[in-house]
Amino acid sequence: MPLRLPDKLPAIDILKHENIFVMDESRAHTQMIRPLKIVxxxxxxxxxxxxxxxxxxxxxxxxxxxINFMKLHSHTPKNTPIEHMKMFYKDFSVLSEQKWDGMIVTGAPIEQMAFEDVEYWQEITGIFDWARTHVTSTLYICWAAQAALYHFYQVPKHPLEKKRFGIFPQTPLDPLLPIFRGFDDVFMMPHSRHTEVWRSDIDKVDALRVIAEGPESGVSMVMAREGREFFITGHLEYAPDTLDKEYKRDAGKRDDVELPKNYYRDNDPAKGPLVTWRSHANLLFNNWINYYVYQETPYNINEIK
Incomplete structure (x- = not known):
């Protein structure tokens, strides 16, 4: 079945060229199906x-x-046209009136700031609290994972000596968990961050469970509330060229930028990236949707609690 997306969303044309079946809202309304609602x-x-x-x-x-997109009332994006935000994004105050099968909260380029210094900290922690009673399962990614771990469980973040940048091997610590269905014994995950959470801090919290980690990248996945919350410190969602664009952007500004590890063919930017994480990225999101959203959410979405 296809994804139901807002009419004229730019991603629709991009993904159709990749032969991915998407459906705009106008066509979707003709189908008598209860879709999963993801914000x-x-x-x-x-x-x-x-x-x-x-x-x-x-x-x-x-x-x-x-799919619905949420925006913050207390923050105005600087790199996205206001017309795009008005057309495709809705304030939390509007979307909070509904319940949702799943939610994804992305990272943000603010990880070196203290959480309380973030201009929208009060609003976003209110959204975190709301999600616990209005969403069946929530994925927190990168900065959002650190922020939610800190807000809910007082797990601190720690600065790294240098940016963790590249593709790093991860080991599932409980391969029988449904989130890892079909995974290999080791899988690769992109990382791009200046801070980290420590296993020693997480192990002090009985409600948290580290489910994947790597020898160089450290903790990469944490689970809580039997899968109603996942905290992912990396970026399995990254496209093949994302780290390449980031490297070239920063290399043009500073002379201390290191190559992303385990990323370029023969460690040569001219040869392009070697994609080693795409299959596991698809598996993870598919497993999350199937085992932690679809199989857990009530048919009557208003019964989520």
Missing amino acids: ILNLMPLKVTTETDLIRLLSNTPLQIE
Whole structure:
């Protein structure tokens, strides 16, 4: 089944060229199906890029999914046209009146700031609290994962000596968990961050469970509330060229920028990236939708609690 997306969303044309079946709202209304309702709080600067990355992965399921985009009232994006935000995004105050089968909260380029210094900290923690009673399962990605771990469980973040940048191997610690159905013994995950959470801090919290980690990248996935919350410190949703664009952007501004590890063919930017994470990215999002959203959410969405 296809994804139901807002009419004229830029991602629709991009994904159709990739032979991904998407359906705009006008056509979807002709089908008598109860779609899964997913809301995405997109905090990344390049909204269209992140929209496309997530929609691409959410399309890998036989279920019909309706996607909605949430924006913050207390923050105005600087890198996305205001017309795009007005057309495709709704304030939390509007979307909070509904219940949702699933929610995704993205990362944000503010990880070196103290959480309380973030201009929208009060609003976003209110959204985190709301999600616990209005969403069946929530994926928190990168900065959002650190922020939610701090807000709910007082897990601090710690600065890294240098940016963790590249593609790093991860090991599932409980391969029988449904989120890892079909995974190999080791899988690769993109990372791009200046801070980290420590296993020693997480292990002090009985409600938290580290479910994947890597020898160099550290904790990569944490689960809570039997899968109603997942905290992912990396970026499995990244497109093949995302780290390449980030590297070239920063290399043009500073002379201390290192190559992303385990990313370029023969470690040579001229040869382009070697994609090693795409299949597991599709598996993870498909497993999340199937086992933690579809099989857990009530048919009457208003019964979520």
